[in-house]
Amino acid sequence: MIIDCHGHYTTAPSALGGYREAQKAALALNPEHVGTKGAVDISDDQIRESLEGAQLRLQRERGIDLTIFSPRASWMGHHVGNANTSRFWTQHNNDLIKRVCDLYPANFAPVCSLPQSPGTDLSTSVAELRRCVEDMGFIGCNLNPDPSGGWWTGRPLSDEIWFPLYEAMVDLDVPAMVHVSAVCNDNFQATGSHYLGADTTAFVQAMTSGLFDRFPTMRWIIPHGGGAVPYHWGRFKGMAEDSQAMSRDPEREPVDRPFSTMDRLLENIYFDTCVYHQPGIDLLTSVIPTRNILFASEMVGAVRGIDPDSGHHYDDTKRYIEAADLTAEQRKAILEDNARLVFPRLGSYIDRKSTR
Numbered sequence: 001m002i003i004d005c006h007g008h009y010t011t012a013p014s015a016l017g018g019y020r021e022a023q024k025a026a027l028a029l030n031p032e033h034v035g036t037k038g039a040v041d042i043s044d045d046q047i048r049e050s051l052e053g054a055q056l057r058l059q060r061e062r063g064i065d066l067t068i069f070s071p072r073a074s075w076m077g078h079h080v081g082n083a084n085t086s087r088f089w090t091q092h093n094n095d096l097i098k099r100v101c102d103l104y105p106a107n108f109a110p111v112c113s114l115p116q117s118p119g120t121d122l123s124t125s126v127a128e129l130r131r132c133v134e135d136m137g138f139i140g141c142n143l144n145p146d147p148s149g150g151w152w153t154g155r156p157l158s159d160e161i162w163f164p165l166y167e168a169m170v171d172l173d174v175p176a177m178v179h180v181s182a183v184c185n186d187n188f189q190a191t192g193s194h195y196l197g198a199d200t201t202a203f204v205q206a207m208t209s210g211l212f213d214r215f216p217t218m219r220w221i222i223p224h225g226g227g228a229v230p231y232h233w234g235r236f237k238g239m240a241e242d243s244q245a246m247s248r249d250p251e252r253e254p255v256d257r258p259f260s261t262m263d264r265l266l267e268n269i270y271f272d273t274c275v276y277h278q279p280g281i282d283l284l285t286s287v288i289p290t291r292n293i294l295f296a297s298e299m300v301g302a303v304r305g306i307d308p309d310s311g312h313h314y315d316d317t318k319r320y321i322e323a324a325d326l327t328a329e330q331r332k333a334i335l336e337d338n339a340r341l342v343f344p345r346l347g348s349y350i351d352r353k354s355t356r
Contacts, residue, residue, distance in 0.1 A: 006296030076181035079149030150185030158209030191302035199227030225275035272296035
């Protein structure tokens, strides 16, 4: 089985966007607008139509069996409105993912977004995670490290404000893909510098904080190949080793918390293969251990064109894995086995759906 661990519902019917625009219109009149959850009128046939010519067609053409599917990342938009805005919007998006997976249980497995809102605690996110996992059978979540939309006004991922969510993830045994959303800071382009910078930032925040010593069984997937991390592996490895050496040197000023080593981080952090050229995948697979790499394409996503050098779509990442210098065992681990390990609920989800 070929499992794509990173897919978003980027082709959702227009009624979903209409709901969001109505939210924004109400907020323009009153930034503290609460409103109600209301309804989004989308039929099963509209869902089918939105997928048949896009994700499902590409799955068939590219030989992908199952996509781990979540709401559109750029539409999470946690910076928009207030906590009620995010709660209602997130619930509708997650409800829609549930309907997609019920209609196509052999093609999609559900991952939820969370109703994060700048300046608020994570109690509503914990509640939504539990609703999705316990009541609707979701297998993971997307976690936005910067709900402010590119301004980075919140606390780092190592701060205690995040701990109730981490505790729920550990309790439910579900991983998080650490994935930012839209950006409203003109210094950053959304799917380029904002996404890849956030991927790198999340890794460094974990490295410099010893976070996984506190949560040794928590699992993160850092998307888009890990941002700059694999390319600068030597820099991060050297920084961690220097920090460890300083902490043991009695002649140095004491170090409050030495950086986590790369080996320690690789017990908890995984990288996907949303890297859109062969040399990038070759670097990823040569630097990062096979057990820490999960196949992903993010189609239909940020890069939808055809590479004139290869004649194939940039996001047809399965081709890169097939062409990489890997053994058959390593290739199977990346394409299937690692996803089952990182998403422990996936196996039972597949078993349940296969009996339908």
